[in-house]
Amino acid sequence: MKKDAVIQFYQDRFTAFEQSLNGGASAPVHQQRRVAFDRFVAAGFPTTRDEDWKYTNLNRIAEKTFAPAPLGAMPAREDIAARAIAVPDAWTLLFVNGRFEPALSDLTALPDAVEIRTLPDVIDAQALPAWPGDPLHGLSVRNPFIALNTAFLHDGVTITVRRGAVVERPLHLLFWSTAATEPFMTHPRVIVDIETGAQCTLIEQYAAAVEAVYFTNTVADLRVADGAILQHVKLQDESTAATHVATVHATVGQAGTYAHHSIGFGAALQRSNVHGVLEGEGAHCTMNGIFLPFGTQHMDHFTTIDHAVANCTSHELYKGVLSDETRGVFTGKIIVRQDAQKTDARQANNNLLLSDLAQIDTRPQLEIFADDVKCTHGATVGRISDEQLFYLMSRGIGRRQAHNILTFAFAGDVVSRIPLEALRTRLEAELHTRLDASWNR
Amino acid sequence: MLEIRNLHARVEGKEILKGINLTVRPGEIHAIMGPNGSGKSTLAGVLAGKSLYEVTEGEVIYQGMNLLDLDPAARACEGVFLAFQYPVEIPGVSNTYFLKAAYNAVRKYRGEEELDAVDFLALVREKMKLVEMDPSLLNRPVNEGFSGGEKKRNEILQMAVLNPRLAILDETDSGLDIDALRIVAHGVNALHTPENAAIVVTHYQRLLDYIVPDVVHVLVDGRIVRSGDKDLALRLEDEGYEWARDLKEPVPGTV
Numbered sequence: 001m002k003k004d005a006v007i008q009f010y011q012d013r014f015t016a017f018e019q020s021l022n023g024g025a026s027a028p029v030h031q032q033r034r035v036a037f038d039r040f041v042a043a044g045f046p047t048t049r050d051e052d053w054k055y056t057n058l059n060r061i062a063e064k065t066f067a068p069a070p071l072g073a074m075p076a077r078e079d080i081a082a083r084a085i086a087v088p089d090a091w092t093l094l095f096v097n098g099r100f101e102p103a104l105s106d107l108t109a110l111p112d113a114v115e116i117r118t119l120p121d122v123i124d125a126q127a128l129p130a131w132p133g134d135p136l137h138g139l140s141v142r143n144p145f146i147a148l149n150t151a152f153l154h155d156g157v158t159i160t161v162r163r164g165a166v167v168e169r170p171l172h173l174l175f176w177s178t179a180a181t182e183p184f185m186t187h188p189r190v191i192v193d194i195e196t197g198a199q200c201t202l203i204e205q206y207a208a209a210v211e212a213v214y215f216t217n218t219v220a221d222l223r224v225a226d227g228a229i230l231q232h233v234k235l236q237d238e239s240t241a242a243t244h245v246a247t248v249h250a251t252v253g254q255a256g257t258y259a260h261h262s263i264g265f266g267a268a269l270q271r272s273n274v275h276g277v278l279e280g281e282g283a284h285c286t287m288n289g290i291f292l293p294f295g296t297q298h299m300d301h302f303t304t305i306d307h308a309v310a311n312c313t314s315h316e317l318y319k320g321v322l323s324d325e326t327r328g329v330f331t332g333k334i335i336v337r338q339d340a341q342k343t344d345a346r347q348a349n350n351n352l353l354l355s356d357l358a359q360i361d362t363r364p365q366l367e368i369f370a371d372d373v374k375c376t377h378g379a380t381v382g383r384i385s386d387e388q389l390f391y392l393m394s395r396g397i398g399r400r401q402a403h404n405i406l407t408f409a410f411a412g413d414v415v416s417r418i419p420l421e422a423l424r425t426r427l428e429a430e431l432h433t434r435l436d437a438s439w440n441r
Numbered sequence: 442m443l444e445i446r447n448l449h450a451r452v453e454g455k456e457i458l459k460g461i462n463l464t465v466r467p468g469e470i471h472a473i474m475g476p477n478g479s480g481k482s483t484l485a486g487v488l489a490g491k492s493l494y495e496v497t498e499g500e501v502i503y504q505g506m507n508l509l510d511l512d513p514a515a516r517a518c519e520g521v522f523l524a525f526q527y528p529v530e531i532p533g534v535s536n537t538y539f540l541k542a543a544y545n546a547v548r549k550y551r552g553e554e555e556l557d558a559v560d561f562l563a564l565v566r567e568k569m570k571l572v573e574m575d576p577s578l579l580n581r582p583v584n585e586g587f588s589g590g591e592k593k594r595n596e597i598l599q600m601a602v603l604n605p606r607l608a609i610l611d612e613t614d615s616g617l618d619i620d621a622l623r624i625v626a627h628g629v630n631a632l633h634t635p636e637n638a639a640i641v642v643t644h645y646q647r648l649l650d651y652i653v654p655d656v657v658h659v660l661v662d663g664r665i666v667r668s669g670d671k672d673l674a675l676r677l678e679d680e681g682y683e684w685a686r687d688l689k690e691p692v693p694g695t696v
Contacts, residue, residue: 406531
């Protein structure tokens with residue numbers, strides 16, 4: 001489709017969406033939607049001529065039309081259990097094609113200190129709170145998908161963890177997509193406030209029926225207040241026919257910690273934008289990720305850690321294991337503002353290519369405006385070492401097991417840093433299965 | 442136990458082994474000595490199945506099997522063990538995990554039951570005494586950050602755990618101080634029985650003060666030019682390899 005035709009398509013979708021809102025179009029949030037939609041129209045989808053999107057062709061989105069998400073489908077619990085990696089011992093909110101489904105959710109005995117509201121309930125009465133990631137405020141990275149998400153804003157959730165509360169069990173958001181007659185799109189929004197001194201683990205999971213074709217455009221707006229800790233596990237295991245675009249924007253207050261653990265298994269095309277802004281002194285940000293594409297999957301991770309003030313630390317480790325004809329992209333932008341003296345930022349991106357046809361583009365981007373800082377970065381691209389393989393085999397370990405031991409040794413440490421033992425065990429088992437599947441492909 | 446017949450092998454197109462003949466019987470320790478570049482490590486690598494080496498001629502019969510038909514893992518499961526000159530570091534894999542995987546792979550191959558973690562740890566702790574190894578090395582990644590001596594002890598520990606029929610020690614003495622050398626040699630001697638055999642590849646005679654060979658072979662330019670008893674090693678030590686280098690062809694009756 002030509003750009004005009006793409007815009008016309010979304011214009012029609014937006015008009016239909018407005019009509020479907022009935023009275024909702026007069027709610028204060030709708031003005032925000034309109035502004036956002038205008039921004040999206042002005043920007044259009046990025047192309048590979050945009051530096052920030054250079055290695056990811058978005059024709060899979062721009063060349064296709066997507067219907068509104070089909071509602072009312074009630075997936076069977078067994079179907080979900082068969083496809084979605086189980087998250088044990090958590091409060092679960094399940095969303096079907098973007099919409100909250102109370103019958104499949106479980107918030108039994110949720111503490112009073114955790115306030116959860118679904119987005120339709122919130123935006124009926126009030127506008128969205130202003131947030132730094134909003135296109136209305138501008139963002140250093142060009143990302144029209146945020147505007148698109150805001151334009152179609154309807155579903156999602158707001159979570160507030162009250163001051164000083166330590167939430168013992170994880171909060172689990174499972175976004176489940178069904179197989180529908182035509183490709184559809186969802187634009188879920190997750191808004192999280194971890195108030196001063198509070199601690200919480202959030203697991204954001206995407207899974208789907210086999211062969212489901214859809215486009216997920218999700219935005220998470222996370223605020224970690226002074227002294228608060230948020231552990232955020234993003235488990236992307238969409239259908240391999242899906243397109244997944246995600247934007248996470250986290251701000252961290254004084255002495256607060258935001259830790260992002262990204263697991264990339266699914267989707268034909270994934271683009272994940274993760275932005276961490278360290279706003280208060282002594283704040284810390286961890287960003288870890290593992291991605292493991294097969295076939296022709298394309299996985300693009302674009303991360304930004306913005307050291308806005310002094311004395312903050314950040315650790316970033318992304319790893320890719322690429323088989324077949326897959327393509328991976330990693331961009332690690334670290335911004336150290338002029339006032340951010342004594343910044344300690346470490347970044348590494350290591351990739352293992354298991355096939356001659358697999359490809360990875362990795363680029364660290366350091367923008368440092370302060371003079372008394374410590375910033376390290378490193379990127380590696382390698383293959384399974386013949387020497388290591390021979391060493392293991394010379395001790396009686398078969399070639400396939402040796403391959404599995406070496407690939408797990410490479411990939412396992414990202415998962416091992418997830419601070420929930422039960423989930424970690426399951427993810428390690430899943431990783432073992434996937435690495436075994438990468439044998440001899 | 443092992444019979445090597447007219448073995449030729451090359452590395453990246455260059456012929457290194459030019460017709461090796463060697464017979465090893467159970468209970469024997471053979472030393473293979475020779476100058477740098479004579480093909481000692483190539484011979485060790487060919488026996489263990491390193492893919493870098495291409496065998497162009499000859500055969501290797503081990504326990505009645507054609508050894509060259511087996512992949513490196515099958516050779517190890519059949520009881521061939523190579524102690525590496527340069528043990529390989531494997532980040533991310535703990536030494537215990539590695540040892541257990543190897544031990545159980547060999548058990549499984551032989552149709553034996555795998556050992557669980559508790560029993561295995563007891564076995565390893567017992568074997569570690571033999572090489573006087575620091576137990577903390579068990580939890581570290583394989584060979585990563587190990588000193589030269591620790592790496593060599595770790596090789597002998599693996600040998601003790603796997604209990605091979607035919608051990609091939611490739612320059613195990615290189616980079617070892619005298620104490621470490623004594624400990625490593627003690628380990629090798631303690632593991633030696635009338636049923637198993639060892640091939641000790643070395644550049645220097647000093648290892649043979651501790652591991653006494655039944656037969657010494659001199660390897661020059663890809664061929665064994667002379668074989669004899671342990672006194673041959675002493676002669677090499679005195680006269681140097683220049684003497685052996687002149688022995689272009691095997692002396693009849695000595696091989």
